[in-house]
Amino acid sequence: MSEADNIVVDTTTKIFQDLCDPQTVNAAAMGEDDGWKAPLWSALEDSGLTLAWVPDDLGGAGASIVDGFAVLRVAGGFAVPVPLAETLLAGWLLARAGISSPRGAMSVAPVRSDDTVTLGDDGALLGRARGVPFARAADHLAVVAEAGGEAVVALVDRAACKLKEGVSLAGDDKDEVDFTGVVPIEVAATDGIDSSALMLMGAAVRACEMAGALHAILDISVEYSKERVAFERPIAKFQAVQHNLARLAGEAAAAIAAAGSVAEAIATAQVFDDRIFLEVAAAKIRVGEAAGEGAAIAHQAHGAIGFTLEHVLHRYTRRLWSWRDDFGSEADWAVRLGEMVAARGADELWPMVTQH
Amino acid sequence: MPSNIEFDPIRLPPEAEELRTEVRAFLDEEIAAGTFDPETAPFTNGFNREFARKVGAKGWIGMTWPKKYGGQERSFLERYVVTEEFRAIAAPTRVFFTADRQSGPVLIKYANEDIKMDVLPRITRGECCFCIGMSEPGSGSDLFAASTKATKVDGGWHINGTKIWTSSAHLADYMIGLFRTSPPTEENRRHGLTSFLVDLKNTEGISTSPIHQMTGDADFNEVHFEDAFIPDDHVMGAIDDAWKQATSELAYERSGPERFLETLYVLVELVRVLGEKPDVRGAEGIGRLVAQLHTLRRMSVSVNGMLQAGKEPVLEGSIVKDLGTNWEQDLPARARDLAAFVDPEAGNRAAFDDLLQYATMIAPKLTIQGGTREILRGIIARGLDLR
Numbered sequence: 240m241s242e243a244d245n246i247v248v249d250t251t252t253k254i255f256q257d258l259c260d261p262q263t264v265n266a267a268a269m270g271e272d273d274g275w276k277a278p279l280w281s282a283l284e285d286s287g288l289t290l291a292w293v294p295d296d297l298g299g300a301g302a303s304i305v306d307g308f309a310v311l312r313v314a315g316g317f318a319v320p321v322p323l324a325e326t327l328l329a330g331w332l333l334a335r336a337g338i339s340s341p342r343g344a345m346s347v348a349p350v351r352s353d354d355t356v357t358l359g360d361d362g363a364l365l366g367r368a369r370g371v372p373f374a375r376a377a378d379h380l381a382v383v384a385e386a387g388g389e390a391v392v393a394l395v396d397r398a399a400c401k402l403k404e405g406v407s408l409a410g411d412d413k414d415e416v417d418f419t420g421v422v423p424i425e426v427a428a429t430d431g432i433d434s435s436a437l438m439l440m441g442a443a444v445r446a447c448e449m450a451g452a453l454h455a456i457l458d459i460s461v462e463y464s465k466e467r468v469a470f471e472r473p474i475a476k477f478q479a480v481q482h483n484l485a486r487l488a489g490e491a492a493a494a495i496a497a498a499g500s501v502a503e504a505i506a507t508a509q510v511f512d513d514r515i516f517l518e519v520a521a522a523k524i525r526v527g528e529a530a531g532e533g534a535a536i537a538h539q540a541h542g543a544i545g546f547t548l549e550h551v552l553h554r555y556t557r558r559l560w561s562w563r564d565d566f567g568s569e570a571d572w573a574v575r576l577g578e579m580v581a582a583r584g585a586d587e588l589w590p591m592v593t594q595h
Numbered sequence: 596m597p598s599n600i601e602f603d604p605i606r607l608p609p610e611a612e613e614l615r616t617e618v619r620a621f622l623d624e625e626i627a628a629g630t631f632d633p634e635t636a637p638f639t640n641g642f643n644r645e646f647a648r649k650v651g652a653k654g655w656i657g658m659t660w661p662k663k664y665g666g667q668e669r670s671f672l673e674r675y676v677v678t679e680e681f682r683a684i685a686a687p688t689r690v691f692f693t694a695d696r697q698s699g700p701v702l703i704k705y706a707n708e709d710i711k712m713d714v715l716p717r718i719t720r721g722e723c724c725f726c727i728g729m730s731e732p733g734s735g736s737d738l739f740a741a742s743t744k745a746t747k748v749d750g751g752w753h754i755n756g757t758k759i760w761t762s763s764a765h766l767a768d769y770m771i772g773l774f775r776t777s778p779p780t781e782e783n784r785r786h787g788l789t790s791f792l793v794d795l796k797n798t799e800g801i802s803t804s805p806i807h808q809m810t811g812d813a814d815f816n817e818v819h820f821e822d823a824f825i826p827d828d829h830v831m832g833a834i835d836d837a838w839k840q841a842t843s844e845l846a847y848e849r850s851g852p853e854r855f856l857e858t859l860y861v862l863v864e865l866v867r868v869l870g871e872k873p874d875v876r877g878a879e880g881i882g883r884l885v886a887q888l889h890t891l892r893r894m895s896v897s898v899n900g901m902l903q904a905g906k907e908p909v910l911e912g913s914i915v916k917d918l919g920t921n922w923e924q925d926l927p928a929r930a931r932d933l934a935a936f937v938d939p940e941a942g943n944r945a946a947f948d949d950l951l952q953y954a955t956m957i958a959p960k961l962t963i964q965g966g967t968r969e970i971l972r973g974i975i976a977r978g979l980d981l982r
Binding site: 454457458461464465475476478480481482484485486488489491492493495496497499500502503504517518520521522524525528569570572573574575576577578580581582584585586588589592593 | 597598600601602603604606615679683684859862863864866867869870871872873875877878879880881882883885886887888889890891892893894897910911914917918969971972973975976978979980981982
């Protein structure tokens with residue numbers, strides 16, 4: 240899919256341009272003014288974007304999987320600091336279990352592979368989830384829980400949960416949620432969606448946001464280096480700067496390609512099989528690596544000004560650093576992918592890479 | 596203005612996947628028949644006329660070209676599959692690869708009908724090897740400093756001078772060479788170079804001398820021209836204007852699977868040497884390398900698919916080459932590190948070490964051949980509108 244001819248992408252871009260301009264949001268944040276938040280969220284909700292992955296009959300907009308990922312790439316390009324991705328994910332998860340999505344912000348749990356939530360015979364949940372993005376901003380949480388060896392999806396009222404508030408490297412909410420004793424609003428079995436599937440989908444979501452953010456910091460860095468004059472010429476004219484930015488372009492390109500590939504793979508897949516695992520793992524690893532490399536180059540190109548609170552660069556770079564850790568870091572995914580490759584053996588490596 | 600970087604998530608079409616099965620079966624047969632040995636192929640120069648003729652008979656050389664010239668009019672994505680399968684197993688493609696990738700397309704674009712009908716079918720049959728005469732002792736990356744001279748004589752041109760680093764020149768049948776027909780002008784230093792088709796086997800005044808490489812191989816050469824006569828109809832394109840002739844073929848050249856698979860055997864043997872249950876360090880290392888390989892391949896397929904669809908992913912193509920050649924260059928060092936604690940007498944350790952040593956030695960050339968990393972990054976910077 241190309242972005243240019245996509246109406247969903249155009250709508251999203253317009254909303255962010257009007258209501259979530261990073262410069263404006265940054266200035267507001269410095270003055271601790273969050274007046275921009277409510278109009279932005281209303282616009283996103285009213286246009287159906289927050290529930291893009293929820294079919295009409297479950298209260299959503301019924302957009303395609305690919306369009307949803309495209310929206311997230313645009314969102315990453317604006318370093319959007321509201322739970323759009325999390326609400327999309329929650330809506331997707333609930334829809335897979337046939338549960339209608341409520342209005343308002345949502346998030347998902349668990350988001351780490353070493354956290355487990357269980358549903359007891361008494362109908363109450365047990366367990367906690369650490370590092371849940373935007374938990375405290377959410378009205379509801381979509382939770383994958385273990386119930387007698389089966390995975391179920393539960394819609395939970397966030398206010399019923401105990402929160403230990405935290406903050407991400409980007410300054411966004413990142414909370415520990417204790418579900419113990421909470422009785423869900425609704426519980427349903429799923430069609431093969433378990434906590435691993437949520438990790439896969441979550442990692443793909445973050446990969447798309449990060450690809451958008453990397454593309455944005457490339458553009459910001461290119462523009463800055465053409466404007467900034469040092470030694471009597473724009474720094475873009477220095478070969479050392481050019482080569483650094485060429486490397487940044489390479490990292491952004493790898494991220495765009497990996498994220499686009501995983502989005503397309505998930506959109507056309509029937510089940511979360513090994514092929515999807517490879518696509519997701521590769522994307523989360525490679526995009527995460529690009530985030531580290533790319534952010535470093537962008538900062539170097541900007542010099543001291545990029546290190547200030549006033550400049551927008553940190554809105555992107557801090558999110559890039561932070562998003563690397565959500566739904567499995569590069570190292571997490573690399574170990575699992577490496578184990579799979581090793582178990583299959585050397586002669587299956589090339590067939591696996593070329594399976595599609 | 597936002598930079599335009601797009602990688603459409605293109606998958607290979609079913610006909611390409613069918614072809615893959617066919618190619619793998621063919622390669623298995625050739626290995627079984629002893630035509631080449633993938634274990635030792637990386638050490639050889641890959642020049643195998645017998646293999647080339649068999650590939651030609653399959654219709655896999657010049658497969659995108661018009662049928663009247665011996666081609667199959669198949670898609671670039673089908674060609675992609677053949678190329679990547681050959682590369683992944685280090686099949687000996689040296690006879691035909693240059694002609695297939697770049698010389699043939701130059702002929703199709705600029706040669707007259709007689710030459711096309713004569714040369715192209717021979718390329719597709721695997722009978723015709725091409726080399727590229729670009730660099731000179733005084734001009735490497737700076738192509739437009741070339742001084743090997745073409746002087747107009749009756750019915751053609753006399754070539755005098757020396758080309759250098761010319762891979763396969765001692766074996767090749769033809770060269771596409773870049774020669775100076777006029778001095779550069781004040782306004783345009785790229786002016787004055789012309790592209791020629793040179794019949795190396797049937798032209799007086801051409802001699803080659805091998806250059807021994809640090810690996811012990813000697814597959815590149817100096818090529819000397821002394822009043823070598825090239826007929827007029829062997830001029831490829833416009834006189835003095837070769838600089839205008841870089842076209843979309845460049846994007847194919849830069850983005851193909853050969854830009855990241857040159858040392859793949861090291862990764863395959865690394866997986867073997869680390870075994871079925873590597874420790875966490877080994878697993879993480881393999882996982883990262885496979886993620887990077889997968890991403891490079893998806894980028895490369897994407898660029899080829901976009902070209903096939905009529906788009907012009909020029910910046911993307913250059914980026915694939917930069918990332919790909921750096922990756923294949925780093926691979927031996929990373930594999931060495933990851934295998935550091937494997938017992939010297941374990942399993943395939945000896946074979947792994949042999950391949951690793953060789954890959955370590957060839958690694959430096961990977962970001963020099965076909966345009967250095969520095970030139971490439973300059974091209975990417977231009978694509979970003981920085982220069």
